[in-house]
Amino acid sequence: MAQPIDFYFDFSSPYGYFMSEKIDGVAAGFNRKVRWHPILLGVVYAVSEGKPLVDLPLKGDYARRDMARTARFHGIDFHPPTPFPIATQAAARAYYWLHDQDCTLARQFAHAAYRAYFQRGQNISDPAQVVAVAQTLGVDGAALAAALQTDPVKARLKTACADAIAKGVFGSPYVVIDGEAFWGVDRLPQIERWLDTGRF
Amino acid sequence: MAQPIDFYFDFSSPYGYFMSEKIDGVAAGFNRKVRWHPILLGVVYAVSEGKPLVDLPLKGDYARRDMARTARFHGIDFHPPTPFPIATQAAARAYYWLHDQDCTLARQFAHAAYRAYFQRGQNISDPAQVVAVAQTLGVDGAALAAALQTDPVKARLKTACADAIAKGVFGSPYVVIDGEAFWGVDRLPQIERWLDTGRF
Numbered sequence: 001m002a003q004p005i006d007f008y009f010d011f012s013s014p015y016g017y018f019m020s021e022k023i024d025g026v027a028a029g030f031n032r033k034v035r036w037h038p039i040l041l042g043v044v045y046a047v048s049e050g051k052p053l054v055d056l057p058l059k060g061d062y063a064r065r066d067m068a069r070t071a072r073f074h075g076i077d078f079h080p081p082t083p084f085p086i087a088t089q090a091a092a093r094a095y096y097w098l099h100d101q102d103c104t105l106a107r108q109f110a111h112a113a114y115r116a117y118f119q120r121g122q123n124i125s126d127p128a129q130v131v132a133v134a135q136t137l138g139v140d141g142a143a144l145a146a147a148l149q150t151d152p153v154k155a156r157l158k159t160a161c162a163d164a165i166a167k168g169v170f171g172s173p174y175v176v177i178d179g180e181a182f183w184g185v186d187r188l189p190q191i192e193r194w195l196d197t198g199r200f
Numbered sequence: 201m202a203q204p205i206d207f208y209f210d211f212s213s214p215y216g217y218f219m220s221e222k223i224d225g226v227a228a229g230f231n232r233k234v235r236w237h238p239i240l241l242g243v244v245y246a247v248s249e250g251k252p253l254v255d256l257p258l259k260g261d262y263a264r265r266d267m268a269r270t271a272r273f274h275g276i277d278f279h280p281p282t283p284f285p286i287a288t289q290a291a292a293r294a295y296y297w298l299h300d301q302d303c304t305l306a307r308q309f310a311h312a313a314y315r316a317y318f319q320r321g322q323n324i325s326d327p328a329q330v331v332a333v334a335q336t337l338g339v340d341g342a343a344l345a346a347a348l349q350t351d352p353v354k355a356r357l358k359t360a361c362a363d364a365i366a367k368g369v370f371g372s373p374y375v376v377i378d379g380e381a382f383w384g385v386d387r388l389p390q391i392e393r394w395l396d397t398g399r400f
Contacts, residue, residue, distance in 0.1 A: 048258040049251075058248040058370035062381055069380075072400055073390050170258035180269075181262055186386035190273050200272055 004033040008164050008174040010041040011088035011124060014067045014078070017114045018185040019173035021076050024107075026188065030195040032177075036110055038092035041085075041172055043161040048170035052085050070185065077119050086117075086125035089157065090148055094130050096156045097147045098139065108137050204233040208364050208374040210241040211288035211324060214267045214278070217314045218385045219373035221276050224307075226388065230395040232377075236310055238292035241285075241372055243361040248370035252285050270385065277319050286317075286325035289357065290348055294330050296356045297347045298339065308337050 005027050009016030020036075027034045045051065053063040064080065071078030091113045099106035116122035116133050124130050127148050135141045147153050164174075168181060175182045175191060180199070182191050193200055205227050209216030220236075227234045245251065253263040264280065271278030291313045299306035316322035316333050324330050327348050335341045347353050364374075368381060375382045375391060380399075382391050393400055 049256055050259075051249075056249055056370075058365075058368055059250075062368065062370065062383060065381070066383070069390065069400070073393065165258075168258050168262065170256075170262065181265070183262060183266070184386070186384070189389065190269065193273065200269070 002032055003178060004035045006037060006167075006176040007034050008037045008039050008169045008172060008176075010039055010172040011091040011110075011113055011117065012085040013041065013172035014080075014118060015070070015185045016172040017078070017118045018070060018074055018076055019175070019188075020111065020114050022074065022185070022188060023173075023175065023191075026192060026195070029192075032195060036095075036107060037160060037164060038088070038095045038110065038157075039161050039164045039169065039172070040088060040092060040157070042087070044165060044170055047165050050170060054084070074185075077115075079119060079121060081117055081121040081123075083123065083125075086123065088125065090127040090130040091124045091133075092160070093148050093153050093157050094134055094144055096160065097144065097153050098134070100156075105137060105139070109134055109139070112137060202230075202232055203378060204235045206237060206367075206376040207234050208237045208239050208369045208372060208376075210372040211238055211291040211310075211313055211317065212285040213241065213372035214280075214318060215270070215385045216372040217278070217318045218270060218274055218276055219375070219388075220311065220314050222274065222385070222388060223373075223375065223391075226392060226395070229392075232395065236295075236307060237360060237364060238288070238295045238310065238357075239361050239364045239369065239372070240288060240292060240357070242287070244365060244370055247365050250370060254284070274385075277315075279319060279321060281317055281321040281323075283323065283325075286323065288325065290327040290330040291324045292360070293348050293353050293357050294334055294344060296360065297344065297353050298334070300356075305337060305339070309334055309339070312337060 007023050009020060024034050054060040068078065068080065095106050095110055098109050112133050113124050113130065117124045122129050124133065127145065131141045131145050134144050171183050173185055177191065177194055180194060207223050209220060224234050254260040268278065268280065295306050295310055298309050312333050313324050313330065317324045322329050324333065327345065331341045331345050334344050371383050373385055377391065377394055380394060
């Protein structure tokens with residue numbers, strides 16, 4: 001069995017959201033599984049000198065158009081949310097807390113959180129909204145709300161971000177296949193060829 | 201007849217080089233012409249707060265791999281040159297000087313200059329190398345060398361950069377089709393769909 005693919009993303013990243021709607025299906029076509037790793041772009045950008053796209057002169061205006069067009073190109077439901085971007089500690093911590101109990105549920109939560117924000121504008125920077133999303137999947141809301149405040153859950157996300165930086169992750173989405181890194185949903189054609197042919 | 205497509209690029213941009221090998225053919229498939237506009241990324245970056253990719257922490261290492269892989273993906277001959285990036289005033293000025301005399305020759309020169317740098321490592325930041333490239337196309341080398349020093353030729357490039365910035369150009373390659381902007385050679389699939397279907 002081939003190694004799983006690693007998929008790094010921030011819950012506030014539109015291109016990460018687009019990739020989240022595609023990567024499992026693409027991987028399955030080549031009998032590959034995907035490990036999901038939510039991270040905080042703010043932490044990564046402190047190392048890689050990145051900035052939120054929409055804050056950049058000229059590029060920000062382009063990015064807003066490109067996000068919407070890229071969603072249409074891929075046939076993905078996308079409604080630019082406000083506020084944007086947002087802090088995603090709560091969503092990422094919830095993901096890891098769920099993952100340590102039930103990895104399938106964690107994957108469902110990740111999809112639900114991304115769709116809540118990018119399809120319906122639900123502000124998942126608010127821990128209460130994160131809990132509400134999880135509750136739609138049958139999660140115990142009080143237990144999750146309490147867990148989000150605990151040091152081990154906070155430490156879990158810190159470790160995940162540090163691990164990602166150590167592996168060279170500098171943006172979202174960032175996909176690693178057998179040691180080869182692909183940044184951006186626009187690398188899907190190269191990802192598919194890599195999975196199909198191996199190194200090219 | 202539909203409007204021509206506008207293609208902005210810096211002669212030191214690998215992704216611009218890849219686009220230069222593709223855009224005329226893609227456009228021709230939809231009965232469209234392309235206007236080429238060499239610009240200076242340094243001038244553009246002063247406005248858009250851009251930086252050369254390879255200077256960025258983490259992203260620089262990725263970019264070097266991605267450039268080579270993207271060339272292989274598209275089947276384009278590419279040998280990462282040293283030094284890189286380089287100043288491209290001389291090449292861009294030569295392009296506009298040639299274009300004002302013979303637009304077909306200017307296009308041939310642009311291909312020749314890009315290939316000289318990215319296939320054979322010829323340092324086209326040196327005006328003598330630019331002249332040498334042009335001479336392979338039958339251009340009068342002495343006339344070109346003299347022209348590169350003149351104020352009108354320098355002003356021509358300055359105007360081209362200012363025009364590009366005014367149109368929102370912030371990177372290379374940057375393609376505009378009927379007012380819609382596409383940044384990066386990775387937008388080729390979207391460019392093809394846009395040309396095929398119109399707005400999507």
